[in-house]
Amino acid sequence: MAELNLVLLGPPGSGKGTQGERLNEDLRLPYYATGDILRGAVRDETELGREAKEYMDRGDLVPDEVIVGVIAERIDSSEALDGFILDGFPRTTPQAEALDAKLSELGRGVTAVLLIDVSDDEVVRRLGGRRTCEANGHVYHVEFEPPKQEGVCDIDGSPLIVRDDDKPEVIRKRLETYHEKTKPLVDYYDSRSVLRRIAGEAAPQDVAEQIRRTLATLRMEQDEAV
Numbered sequence: 528m529a530e531l532n533l534v535l536l537g538p539p540g541s542g543k544g545t546q547g548e549r550l551n552e553d554l555r556l557p558y559y560a561t562g563d564i565l566r567g568a569v570r571d572e573t574e575l576g577r578e579a580k581e582y583m584d585r586g587d588l589v590p591d592e593v594i595v596g597v598i599a600e601r602i603d604s605s606e607a608l609d610g611f612i613l614d615g616f617p618r619t620t621p622q623a624e625a626l627d628a629k630l631s632e633l634g635r636g637v638t639a640v641l642l643i644d645v646s647d648d649e650v651v652r653r654l655g656g657r658r659t660c661e662a663n664g665h666v667y668h669v670e671f672e673p674p675k676q677e678g679v680c681d682i683d684g685s686p687l688i689v690r691d692d693d694k695p696e697v698i699r700k701r702l703e704t705y706h707e708k709t710k711p712l713v714d715y716y717d718s719r720s721v722l723r724r725i726a727g728e729a730a731p732q733d734v735a736e737q738i739r740r741t742l743a744t745l746r747m748e749q750d751e752a753v
């Protein structure tokens with residue numbers, strides 16, 4: 528079967544993480560979420576974490592050269608030979624170009640970019656109510672997916688906190704950053720005919736179904752191409 532090199536694109540809070548984890552289970556392809564990788568590095572106080580923290584806390588992007596190396600290494604690893612799912616990368620045109628360069632060096636290319644379309648108002652509603660488990664990053668929402676006991680993670684009993692970058696002023700900044708730096712990638716990938724649009728304001732189950740159908744069509748096209 529042909530490899531599946533997927534990119535999830537969309538504003539913060541569009542559900543890339545939820546869908547990415549589901550795809551990771553369904554497709555059995557490695558899932559690389561740069562936000563998770565960076566938060567892990569901050570928690571572990573690694574060199575990468577120290578470099579990234581101040582940018583993340585402000586809602587800014589970390590510099591391209593910091594994140595490109597992290598992803599290039601993973602894509603080049605044996606676990607990613609059949610494909611991968613990228614979430615939160617690329618986020619700028621130079622990152623997209625670096626990804627193309629790395630893949631073409633390996634004789635590969637991006638198979639599809641799934642754009643999960645969600646309005647700014649919906650992003651604010653979703654991220655403003657998001658609560659994250661301090662120990663392991665399990666995610667809840669005060670309105671849509673509350674924990675059994677307020678403020679406590681169902682899975683490991685750790686306190687639920689508001690991520691620094693889910694604070695209202697930082698959410699606004701992250702949205703600004705998305706429009707300025709990441710939105711141009713919609714045209715970038717559209718002009719390369721790999722963009723697929725997903726209506727992201729639907730229920731998670733529904734969004735998953737749209738993605739499933741999109742990937743099924745993609746498989747058919749890949750089969751016809753060989």
Ligand code: AMP
Binds near residue numbers: 584586588617
């Ligand atoms: P996320 O969980 O994907 O919203 O990412 C959280 C934060 O990590 C972002 O606000 C950025 O500061 C940083 N980050 C994640 N991915 C990237 C990337 N591809 N380029 C630059 N910064 C990133």
